[in-house]
Amino acid sequence: MKRFSKSFTKQEPIPDEGIDRAVELMRSGALHRYSAADGQWSETALLEAEFAQYLGQRFVLACTSGGYALHVAMRSAGLKHGDKVLCNAYTLAPVPGAIHNAGGIPLLVDTKADFTIDLEDLERKAADASVKFLVLSHMRGHIADMDRVLAICRTHAICLIEDAAHTMGAGWRGRKSGTFGDIGCFSTQTYKHLNSGEGGFITADNQEIIARAIVYSGSYMLFHRHLAAPDTRVFDDIRFDTPNYSGRMDNLRAAVLRPQLMRLDENRARWNRRYAAIEQGLSQVDGLVIAPRPREEQFVGSSIQFRLPRFDEARMRAFIELNAAAGVAVKWFGDAEPKGYTSRFDSWRYLHDQPALPRTREILATACDIRIPLTFDLDDCRLIADIVKENVTELAA
Ligand SMILES: *Cc1c(COP(=O)(O)O)cnc(C)c1O
Numbered sequence: 001m002k003r004f005s006k007s008f009t010k011q012e013p014i015p016d017e018g019i020d021r022a023v024e025l026m027r028s029g030a031l032h033r034y035s036a037a038d039g040q041w042s043e044t045a046l047l048e049a050e051f052a053q054y055l056g057q058r059f060v061l062a063c064t065s066g067g068y069a070l071h072v073a074m075r076s077a078g079l080k081h082g083d084k085v086l087c088n089a090y091t092l093a094p095v096p097g098a099i100h101n102a103g104g105i106p107l108l109v110d111t112k113a114d115f116t117i118d119l120e121d122l123e124r125k126a127a128d129a130s131v132k133f134l135v136l137s138h139m140r141g142h143i144a145d146m147d148r149v150l151a152i153c154r155t156h157a158i159c160l161i162e163d164a165a166h167t168m169g170a171g172w173r174g175r176k177s178g179t180f181g182d183i184g185c186f187s188t189q190t191y192k193h194l195n196s197g198e199g200g201f202i203t204a205d206n207q208e209i210i211a212r213a214i215v216y217s218g219s220y221m222l223f224h225r226h227l228a229a230p231d232t233r234v235f236d237d238i239r240f241d242t243p244n245y246s247g248r249m250d251n252l253r254a255a256v257l258r259p260q261l262m263r264l265d266e267n268r269a270r271w272n273r274r275y276a277a278i279e280q281g282l283s284q285v286d287g288l289v290i291a292p293r294p295r296e297e298q299f300v301g302s303s304i305q306f307r308l309p310r311f312d313e314a315r316m317r318a319f320i321e322l323n324a325a326a327g328v329a330v331k332w333f334g335d336a337e338p339k340g341y342t343s344r345f346d347s348w349r350y351l352h353d354q355p356a357l358p359r360t361r362e363i364l365a366t367a368c369d370i371r372i373p374l375t376f377d378l379d380d381c382r383l384i385a386d387i388v389k390e391n392v393t394e395l396a397a
Helices: 016-028 043-055 066-076 094-101 119-126 146-155 207-216 232-241 251-262 264-282 313-325 358-365 378-396
Strands: 059-063 084-088 105-109 131-137 159-163 183-187 200-204 303-307 367-371
Touching: 016 251, 043 059, 043 200, 043 251, 059 066, 059 207, 066 094, 066 131, 066 159, 066 183, 066 200, 066 207, 084 094, 084 119, 094 105, 094 131, 105 119, 119 131, 119 146, 146 159, 200 207, 207 232, 251 264, 264 303, 264 378, 313 378, 358 367
Parallel strands: 084 105, 084 131, 131 159, 159 183
Antiparallel strands: 059 200, 183 200, 303 367
């Protein structure tokens, strides 16, 4: 039996310039984003400007986490207590959590076999006149047909908040993921495409929305020390009307992120070579269906998803165990028991009166996911595919 021995959660080191800059900042003590001397831009302000430029957007705010970004995005878009918010049933726990935190009521939308949101179910639910928000997760990097998503949002006057936690660096028909929505949110938590331990970004093109987000994030009326921010006049009323929900990013994390951002496109290519090696190895396995990648999508292959539609629950469990025994961490989204990063929507019991969504349940019942850290080389990826293939074949017999 083949065995794999590397860790699926080991990251690459922070680039040396990031470490050097972080050490320099620690020696200076100037870790707070507003501690820069007059006339100087802080590391955080510079990071925001660089990310705005990368996205081709005017405004960016860095903050403490992706979940915080989502929460403040909804508030900044005008969500009121009790407002309904559409979101993917297949998403990560911080998404319904952020909606709950903002005072909204999550309304889960069905999932298609390619792991994207079901646009028919979305259209049906968006037609309810009391629904004004959609938080769209590009879950595990799969981007729904954005032309149709935008059309649905336009028709039903839905405010679109994009959760691009898994699509930083990705795009749809040449436009960067996170720039389609009224607001885009990102995470720089260790297991995303940039790593600062914790962290997040909000981007928007509307100056009132981003001004509110800046004041919510705890700007202490120092919004003139932001680079990727609107004119200070935009804050005239907003500074009085918006509470401070402290959630700033600090200079240390910004210092660690800046050189990583410069490498994001290069890393996308490195991820995609690894993805292609695993995809290739799994492409001829009977009974294994790899999630399709539409032509319009420029994805970042930092993980790979597939389904085993012929497997029942007992075989799924056996499959996960066989891989684990061979050192391959396959995550299963069908487990009723929330484990690690995977929790199925029906385990979020604080969401009351949710639809049963049998289609999402059916898809997740055989949905598997493998992380692809950049610390793996192409031979590692081929070995992982061999092991998975062997285990599918063994259990299918
Ligand atoms: C990680 C993640 C978030 C939230 O990010 P944190 O920085 O961990 O709060 C939101 N949505 C998805 C899909 C994620 O994977």
